[in-house]
Amino acid sequence: MYDYECHEHDVVVIGAGGAGLRAAIEASSMGVSVALVCKSMLGKAHTVMAEGGAAAALANKDSRDSWKTHFRDTMKGGKYLNDWRMARIHAQEAPDRIRELETWGAVFDRTREGRINQRNFGGHTYPRLAHIGDATGLEIIRTLQEKGVHMGMDVFMEFTVCRLFTSSGRISGCLAYDRQRGRAHVFKAKTIVLATGGITRCWSVCSGSWEYTGDGHALAYWTGAEMGDMEFVQFHPTGMIWPPSVRGILVTEGVRGEGGMLRNSEGDRFMFNYVPEMFRKEFADTEEEALAWVEEVISDKQATNRRPPELLTRDVVAKAINSEKAAGRASEHGGAYLNISWRPADQVRKKLPGMYHQFKELAGVDITKQAMEVGPTAHYVMGGVKVDPESQESTVPGLYAAGESATGLHGANRLGGNSLSDLVTFGRRAGLYASKAASAMDTWGEIEEDEIQNGIDHMMAPLNREGGENPAAIVHDLREMMQEKVGIIRTREQLVEALDDLEALRVRSQSCSPGGGVIYNPGWHQALELEAMIDVSQMCALAALEREESRGGHTRDDFPTPDHDSWGKVNSVITKDSDGNMKIEHRSYPPIPDELKQLLDSDDLDGDS
Amino acid sequence: MMKKQVTFRVFRSHTGERPYASHPRTESSVGKMSDYEVEYDEGMVVLDVIHRIQAEHAPDLACRWNCKAGKCGSCSAEVNGKSRLMCMTRMSDIMEETPENEPVTVRPMQGFPLIRDLVTDVSWAYEMNKKMVPVNGPDKLDWEFNQNEADRIQEFRQCIECMLCVNTCHVIREHEKFDDFAGPRFFVRMAGLEMHPLDTESRIPQIKEDFGIGYCNITRCCTEVCPAGINITDNAIIPLKERVVTEYYDPIAMIARKIGIKR
Incomplete structure (x- = not known):
């Protein structure tokens, strides 16, 4: 018999990034008892790394903006695989969620009129991202943390x-x-909110912190919840690539929003050659027009010119950098050159202080004088727990999910800035509905002692083994394999191989032995995380194998174009069957009502793009 | 690629069960320094070498880290005796300062109680955080103030809560005034609140009485180690000290208060 501590709360929130904290704040304000359970120290979660900003149609910088345009941009960026109900709620509610943060102590950058300033980002028609230099995530997590501790x-x-x-x-x-x-702990809960973030540590080049091992995705799957859109992984076009130890660290899209230009080894501004038909009307044809747009924007005028092609959606830019490399036009270390040094040095330091610091300290590059070298990095998973768009409840009653661990808002590709606003919008909703449901219950469900004991036994297993591999070696091999076979460009052959490789890795993981004791043992922790990493990697590979087309964050070399007839309206759904096997099917969201449909570009919906 | 050999001398707690959060300054009773020979590559930072030690020699070597980009403030430690973030300390700089044939030493923050290896118990900071009186501004949602006003507090809000400033502050490190002194991190936080253009709360009595700002004698050790580059002493602590002086020792202000005129 293992010993453990027992706790009772109405609502348990797992994860303390933006979504988890916002959920916990909302639930606490409803008068229920709340536990916030987090893998790192409070205030250190992955949200802290978010840079560019939070998208909300405040229309402070351009009065033409509205929730309708934000809705349209989000759907278009997601290649219409989004749950339109979530995209609507998000576009409508994000402005108040952002303004509310200031009443809790956040201090966003200001416009000349003293209101919240907004910057341009890929796929957003108007300047829409509320920001604080390039450290917006830090401000948001600190604000929520400071609010939360008083709740x-x-x-x-x-x-x-x-x-x-x-x-x-x-x-x-x-x-x-x-x-x-x-020590082991059992939390009894009437409802649980998963806000565990993403899965990108499964790739060797990624922008994620150590936490991003897909714990919440796996927990939900093991419990029987439906998982959606797992083939869609966003490779952010601009991660650091040199020196090797910093490979993958994010370079904010804000650099391009502030006028950063991408060039290949031949000095060619290649993004002009990669504008997809569906975006052609909105983007500049020439360097002159692109520059004119930047000049308008930085002098605080409403843009009349069309935007530079560097501000295309992330899936497009990442694939373009990849194609340039394949064509032998990569930068010195295999990426592209991103240059903001044409703007005055003091403006670069003011608008992008984190990037200035990061490149200076870690790469010895002064971005006010030199170009940065950048390349794609695994950044975000659009897929996750399938949820009710209003309440964020999963298909398991009492289990809610919000933020990156949930799916629906972003479709096949997320727009930059839509994550931070997602966290506060749907974090709040998850907390609200989870606390309402908990309030309606008299008491807690029973947890069988056998289940608890089995769970702890399973947890202790790696420490009770001897002579096995170091779990770090298995994690390393998993990440290299995913990078190679389930990366930015995929083929049937590689995906089939990946699924076989994952079975071999699973066998290895079951005999690894980290050694050491139970107190703060990273090796043991890694051994436990492997189980989740292998399962979420399998979900991704399986869903990618099934989708025989290319769309957003999923590109198949053997099916290089979108196939609207077969795949344009269907989303993948993964569940665990009664034998414990992973099964996949495809389903559609309800049809978009006419009043919302008219906000969208009819060409995209009917024609091929 | 250039590969070089280095010896890392890292603090390791004794194996087996130990009482939670013993103090690292009684080093020999709770652990010892252990040497690891590792290769390092161009561009690596100290945290990369620690990860390599975990992967090749000691899977159970405890260290905290999250972002590996100087944004979260988790991997604070004392490298060659100096308080720094391991993720922002480049090996090339460390090798320059380390005498030839000497190992690079890595210890946990000495100002905080030890949990294990390089991990310390910083729960004090989270308790202190709860004592901060939050911003108290207008009820309406759309707050207006200009960028100049924002600039002043945005500096303070760049704090990543790495606690290196607290670890370095002698009021805490030598005199252990954990109960009577808020430490540099929380003076930065207080300054951010006190200088907020729309905030109406007064925290000056608390800053003087409960947070013991008088203990700080402006040695600037905190400012020197701040990885976020916040000018803690000059921009946060000194202005707060001045506000305390105005509130408590300025005769005109005292009279004004007596007859009921606020600030």
């Missing part, structure tokens, strides 16, 4: 959740271990 929630830091419990098909709690003390 009476119980915070459990450096706790990792390993399993969810259900009772008669409804969520009843979770099992966690406390890294600092090495």
Whole structure:
């Protein structure tokens, strides 16, 4: 019999990034008891790394903006695979969620009139991103953290959740271990909100922190929830590529929003050659027009020229950099040159202080004088737990998901800036509906002692083994394999191989032995994370194998174009069948009502793009 | 690619179960320095070398990290005796300062109680954070103030809560005034709130009485180690000290207060 500590809360929120904190704040304000359980220290979650801004149609910088344009941009950027209901809610509610942050202590950059300033980003028709230099995530997480600690929630830091419990098909709690003390904990809960972020640590070149191992995705899948759109992984076009130890670290899209230009080894501004038909009307044809747009924007005028092609959506820019490399026109270390040094040095330092600092400290490059070298990096997963668009409840009653761990808002490709606004919009909704549901329940569901004991036994297994591999070696091989076979460009052959490789990695992971004790043991932690990483990698590879077309964050070399007739309106859904096997099917969202449909570009919906 | 050999001398806690959060300054009773020979490549930072030690020699070597880009403030440690973020400390700089044939030393922050290896217990900071009185501004949602006013507090809001400033501050490190002194990080936080253009709260009595700003004698150690480049002493602590002086020791202000005129 293993010993453990037991806790009882109405709502348990797993994850303390933007979505988790916002959910916990909302739930606490409803008067229910809330536990916030997080894998790192409070305020260190991945949200802290977000740079460019939070998209909301405040129309402070360009009065032509409205929720309708934001809705349209989000759907177009997502190649119409988005849940239009979430895209509408997000576009309508994001402005208030951003303004509310200022009443909680956030201080966004200002316009000349003293209102929240907004910057241009890829795929957004108007300047829409509320920001603080290039450290917007830090401001948002700190604001939510400072608000949260006064709300009476119980915070459990450096706790990792390993399993969810259900009772008669409804969520009843979770099992966690406390890294600092090495103890097991059972949280009884009436409802649980998953806000665990993404999965990008499964790739060797990624912008994610150590937390991004897909824990929430896996927990939901193991518990029987439906997982959607797992083939869609966003490779951000601009990650650092040199020196090797910084490979993958994000270079904000804000650089391009501020006028950064992409060139290949021949000095050619290649993005002009990659404008897709569906975006042709909105982008500049010539360098002169692109420059005129930048001049208008930085002198605070409403843009009358069309925008530079560097501001195409991330999927397009990433694939373009990849194609230039394939054609032998890569930069010195295999990427592209991104140059902002044509703007005055003090403006670069003011608008992009983090980038200035990051390149100076880590790469010895002064971005006010030199070009940066950049290349694609695994950045975001559009796929995740399928949720009700209003309440964020998953298909498991009592289990909610918000932020990157949920799916629906972003379709096949997320627009930059739509993540931070997603977190606060749907984090709030998840907290609200989870607390309402919890309030309606008299008591907690039963958790069988056997299940708890089995869970702890499973957790302890790696420490009880000897003579196996270091889990770090298996994690390394998994990430290299995913990078090679389930990367930015995919083929049937490679995806089939990837699925086989994952089975071999699973076998290896089951005999690894990290050694050491239960207190703050990173090796043990990695051994436990491997289980989730392998399952989410499998979801991604399986969904990618099935989708025989190219769209947004999923590109097949053997099916290089979009196939609207077969795939334009269907989303993948993955579940665990009764034998424990992964199964996949395809389904559509309800049809878009006419009043919203007229906001969209009819050419995109009917013709081929 | 250029590969070089280095010896890292890293603090390791004794194996087996230990009482939670013992103090690292009683080093020999809770652990010892262990040497690891590793290769390092061009461009690597200290945290990369620690990760390599975990991958090749010691999977259970405890260290905290998240972003590896100087944005989260998790990997604070003392490298060659100096408080720094391991992710922003380049090996090329470290090798320049380390005498030839000497190892690079990595210790946990000495100002905080130890949990294990390079990981310390910073829960004090989270308790202190709860004592901060939040911003108190107008009820309406659309707040207006100009960029000049924002600039002044945005500097303070760049704090990544790495606690290197607190670790370095002698009021904490030598005198352990954890109960009577808020430490540089929280004076930065206070300054951000006090200088907010729309905030109406007064935190000056709390800053003087509960947070013991008088203990700071402006040695600027905190400012020197701040990886976010915040001018902690000059822009946060000194202006707060001045506000305390005005509030408590300025005779005109005292009279004004007596007859009921606020600030």
